[in-house]
Amino acid sequence: MRCWVNGQPSQQLALQDRGLAYGDGLFESIAVRRGRAPLLDWHLARLQRGCERLRLPCPTAELLAQLTAFIAEQQDGVVKLILTRGVGQRGYALPDPCQPTLILQGLPTPAYPAGHATDGVRLFACRTRLAEQPLLAGIKHLNRLEQVLARAEWQDSAFPEGLVCDTQGRVIEGVSSNLFLQRGGVLMTPDLQRCGVAGVMRAWLLEQAAVLRIPLQVRDISLADLQAADEVFVCNSLFGIWPVRELADSHWPVGGLTRKLQGLVSRLMDE
Amino acid sequence: MRCWVNGQPSQQLALQDRGLAYGDGLFESIAVRRGRAPLLDWHLARLQRGCERLRLPCPTAELLAQLTAFIAEQQDGVVKLILTRGVGQRGYALPDPCQPTLILQGLPTPAYPAGHATDGVRLFACRTRLAEQPLLAGIKHLNRLEQVLARAEWQDSAFPEGLVCDTQGRVIEGVSSNLFLQRGGVLMTPDLQRCGVAGVMRAWLLEQAAVLRIPLQVRDISLADLQAADEVFVCNSLFGIWPVRELADSHWPVGGLTRKLQGLVSRLMDE
Numbered sequence: 001m002r003c004w005v006n007g008q009p010s011q012q013l014a015l016q017d018r019g020l021a022y023g024d025g026l027f028e029s030i031a032v033r034r035g036r037a038p039l040l041d042w043h044l045a046r047l048q049r050g051c052e053r054l055r056l057p058c059p060t061a062e063l064l065a066q067l068t069a070f071i072a073e074q075q076d077g078v079v080k081l082i083l084t085r086g087v088g089q090r091g092y093a094l095p096d097p098c099q100p101t102l103i104l105q106g107l108p109t110p111a112y113p114a115g116h117a118t119d120g121v122r123l124f125a126c127r128t129r130l131a132e133q134p135l136l137a138g139i140k141h142l143n144r145l146e147q148v149l150a151r152a153e154w155q156d157s158a159f160p161e162g163l164v165c166d167t168q169g170r171v172i173e174g175v176s177s178n179l180f181l182q183r184g185g186v187l188m189t190p191d192l193q194r195c196g197v198a199g200v201m202r203a204w205l206l207e208q209a210a211v212l213r214i215p216l217q218v219r220d221i222s223l224a225d226l227q228a229a230d231e232v233f234v235c236n237s238l239f240g241i242w243p244v245r246e247l248a249d250s251h252w253p254v255g256g257l258t259r260k261l262q263g264l265v266s267r268l269m270d271e
Numbered sequence: 272m273r274c275w276v277n278g279q280p281s282q283q284l285a286l287q288d289r290g291l292a293y294g295d296g297l298f299e300s301i302a303v304r305r306g307r308a309p310l311l312d313w314h315l316a317r318l319q320r321g322c323e324r325l326r327l328p329c330p331t332a333e334l335l336a337q338l339t340a341f342i343a344e345q346q347d348g349v350v351k352l353i354l355t356r357g358v359g360q361r362g363y364a365l366p367d368p369c370q371p372t373l374i375l376q377g378l379p380t381p382a383y384p385a386g387h388a389t390d391g392v393r394l395f396a397c398r399t400r401l402a403e404q405p406l407l408a409g410i411k412h413l414n415r416l417e418q419v420l421a422r423a424e425w426q427d428s429a430f431p432e433g434l435v436c437d438t439q440g441r442v443i444e445g446v447s448s449n450l451f452l453q454r455g456g457v458l459m460t461p462d463l464q465r466c467g468v469a470g471v472m473r474a475w476l477l478e479q480a481a482v483l484r485i486p487l488q489v490r491d492i493s494l495a496d497l498q499a500a501d502e503v504f505v506c507n508s509l510f511g512i513w514p515v516r517e518l519a520d521s522h523w524p525v526g527g528l529t530r531k532l533q534g535l536v537s538r539l540m541d542e
Contacts, residue, residue, distance in 0.1 A: 013285075015283060135400075
């Protein structure tokens with residue numbers, strides 16, 4: 001696998017890096033097509049929000065230069081970026097000065113069955129609940145044990161994705177994706193102020209919906225809201241949009257708005 | 272620094288290790304005196320609980336053999352153990368088969384001012400709140416951004432430790448330690464079923480208190496309970512016990528029970 005650590009080819013990380021010790025850092029999984037990353041600006045915006053939240057030095061010109069060069073070389077696939085607080089001594093106190101570690105990894109495009117996008121998917125109903133932690137909500141940090149535990153709940157490939165709720169039972173997201181629903185012509189997606197990862201595809205779709213003047217609500221969503229939806233889909237930057245057809249006893253058709261947004265995503269990624 | 276990775280001297284970790292990607296693992300910071308780790312059994316018991324919770328292969332004979340040899344070579348200081356789920360592909364699903372990574376690092380004994388143990392300490396009142404996540408509470412996993420954020424709140428060395436509460440305002444622990452209080456002859460420490468790290472020194476002290484028939488309560492503790500305490504202390508496996516003299520507007524004397532337990536800890540560590 002092609003990997004850079006701070007601009008140099010490397011397959012390894014110093015054991016004293018705080019990314020390992022505390023999950024003290026952020027990551028982005030960036031889809032690359034023909035040497036371009038269509039959602040790069042959205043990834044960088046989220047990375048910057050994460051840096052501000054974690055008090056990490058913000059993405060610098062040097063980071064941008066390395067990332068741009070790495071993406072160009074990648075041509076197609078996924079560029080995984082990890083930004084950590086770098087090497088530190090034992091103990092939680094922030095290292096001073098802080099020398100962040102930038103890791104870039106080039107991966108092949110994931111092979112998702114085409115039927116997931118065309119026919120839709122079944123969601124596994126995860127019992128793992130997401131804790132409410134506003135300080136970490138929305139950003140893509142390296143503390144991902146909740147997702148690991150949720151994804152470990154099922155092995156059956158009939159479920160390409162799982163649904164996770166928060167400790168109050170609110171619907172939050174897929175294990176590796178965000179969730180939208182449409183009801184009565186209104187597009188809705190869970191508010192992620194308390195927990196969850198605010199995906200870049202979610203952000204892009206919210207912008208598109210605004211441009212298209214699709215009525216839009218970012219709000220708390222209950223399981224009853226989800227059951228009453230006219231259409232449901234999950235999205236992320238790698239697979240785009242998958243219609244959701246089934247969760248436990250609930251069933252939904254593949255809706256017209258889902259198809260319309262899938263068309264926009266296809267144009268975005270293939271242009 | 273002396274480091275082993277899976278039994279071999281190494282300073283580096285594979286970039287694909289899930290310890291880095293997701294904080295998918297556990298750690299222990301083990302005090303070593305003259306080639307012995309007085310609290311080793313308590314560390315191993317917590318490690319095993321963590322392994323069960325994270326569905327990691329339990330500490331094996333091989334892990335014990337490496338750890339024992341490493342501790343003997345260390346003689347004095349701290350042995351930091353990190354156990355991760357090992358190398359994995361992109362995505363949260365558990366690798367199958369799973370080949371955990373065992374990292375051992377030898378560190379010098381931390382130099383704490385002697386006055387902290389004799390005269391007591393002031394606690395910084397952290398605004399960072401701990402989220403309620405029963406699935407991860409009590410174990411010492413690698414997802415420690417809450418502690419990083421809490422510890423980043425102050426730089427003033429007049430505060431050797433900070434107090435953190437949960438999102439409901441209950442008193443939970445120090446950033447790197449557990450908290451006890453005594454009131455009316457009853458020793459109390461916060462219940463850690465919802466959040467917090469159940470320290471090995473806390474576990475050892477709870478056992479000692481039972482042996483000594485000191486009335487004991489593991490329960491929810493409010494700031495008002497803390498303020499009304501007759502004595503307060505924080506503890507961990509590296510510094511032992513520090514009396515707490517001050518937190519915001521509250522003051523406590525160094526109490527007799529604190530001194531008695533300090534004596535027990537000194538005997539444990541020096542024997």
